Amino acid sequence: MRNFEMFSERKDGRGMSGYATFKFIPLRFLLGQCSAPLGVHRQGFPRDGTGRDGTGRDGTGRAVSAPLSGPELAVGSGSCTVPGSCSSARLSPLSFFQLLGCQDLEKTLSDLHLLHLHMHSYSHTMQLLALRGMAALSGDPQMAAEMQREAPAELVTLLMMPHADSGVKVEALLLFRALLGGQLEQKEASHMAVLAAGSLPALFDDESSQVRELSIILFRELLVVMVRKDKKKVEEMVRRTLISLFLRMSDESVAEASGRALLASAKFLGWRKLKRVVKNQETWRIGETLLEQERSWVEQYVRFSKIRLRAAxxxxxxxxxxxxxxxxxxxxxxxxxxxxxxxxxxxxxxxxxxxxxxxxxxxxxxxxxxxxxxxxxxxxxxxxxxx
Structure with a gap:
């Protein structure tokens, strides 16, 4: 472990207790891994620049407000046993994620592994913390390369979890887009696209408009990066998705994103007429064009439309x-x-x-x-x- 200076305390002439400085602190120390597993629980705040101590009171004993709205959260659940450190050093999530972007903060693959583990926590809060932590670490080329190998499948699983929190879905979609837009060879990007493309249409009808929009945008981006040999694997799925995108063009919250995704789908399938009517924004002709397919496809589209008569x-x-x-x-x-x-x-x-x-x-x-x-x-x- 590299040398560090932590919770260096200063008092000025007015008796205000001071600040904490951090230098070369391993991320796993901040996570409380020195002697106990990662956890989220209620507790007081660490002493910081506001003068609060572990009881949530200032130096005069008066109660002070929490830095985050809602219940107080802290990362770590055990006393730190590193020599020379505070005996009960813990950080709030806000402080923790602010420190993730610090250039002097040492980051290792073991830290990324911890975030992967807690991404599948039963706690929505922990899932959010893990996803935001991974997003912060994705700026490091080594970390980003590691995430591009392991994270896509985990993100898809997270998106498909029953009763998943909309905030978690948003963070997962944003992280997936960030990884897809990183330094990837086309073959690797295409593999990621095939992995996620089949799961995204289920999110087009999500109750959150932000989830709907991000999933539709990501779907379009996935179609663009696929190589030819991978296109055949998802061609039928894309064809099934046409009706969903067409109907969502009438949803004000995602109309533009749906139209662009439908145009990308028409290009993907090589359907020139559909591409032309979508590009010209001839909405009524788009529906007529979809009905020009074989009877089996028309029946599938009708069944899908019947379901949307109620919950939409x-x-x-x-x-x-x-x-x-x-x-x-x-x-x-x-x-x-x-x-x-x-x-x-x-x-x-x-x-x-x-x-x-x-x-x-x-x-x-x-x-x-x-x-x-x-x-x-x-x-x-x-x-x-x-x-």
Missing amino acids: PTGVRLAAIRFIGAAARRLRRHRYEVLGMFFALQCLENDPEPSVQSLGVQTSLILETLQQRQRSGQSLRALCCCL
Whole structure:
């Protein structure tokens, strides 16, 4: 361990207790690894430039406010046993992450390994701390190279965890983008892209608009960096994602990001017509173009749109209704498929959103008319056969 000077205390003429200076302190010492594992718990604050001691009071015994909102958090859970150091040195998360950017702070791969471990903690706070710590360390070329080998798979796992905190998802997406934009060979970047591309579409419908936007932006960036041989592995997934991006173009919070991602998807698939209508921002023609595919794909898109009739922003729900109506006209000869769309739209008769209710009722009436015409045509053909 390198020499360091810690908690060097000064008192001026006014009796104000002073400051702490840090020089060449190993990160694992700050994490409290000298004698105990990493942990987050309630406790007082270390003595710092504000004059607070471990009881959260100043030199006169008066209580002072916490440097962070909410419960006090400290990193480390055990007394430091390094000779010459404070017997109970601990740092708040704010101080800890400020020190991560210090040039005099010694960082090793073992410190990065600790952050990897705690990235999968059951505590959202610990996950955030670990992700922010990794983001701070990613500025070091050696650390960044190590993270690019190990972190992508862990970040994907973290993003797909049930009930994951939206703040954790945001930090994970930002870190993934930072690693992808680092000094990587195209083959390595393509491998990262394949690893994450299949998981991101699930985040397009996240309740957090920031998570939705970052996941869509990252999805577009992944498509751009893939090499040809890796494109075949995700081509079908990208094709399934077209309907999601199309509907999200009607979500004001992510409309621009969705349009750019849809354009990148059209380029990725080599679909010239779709690329042209997206580039010209002809929204209604985008839906028509998607319906020009094989029946199996149209049915998949309709099933996806039915789900969005309920749990989605109003703009997305309206776009789903319009797409279902257009699909019904194209599939009008397939009675059972059209009947399923009709029942899905009928459920919107009592929807609390007036615009959704109105468009849903109008579209269901159109589908009912189509069904009646279809039945009349079948009856007429049957009569002709009998004659």
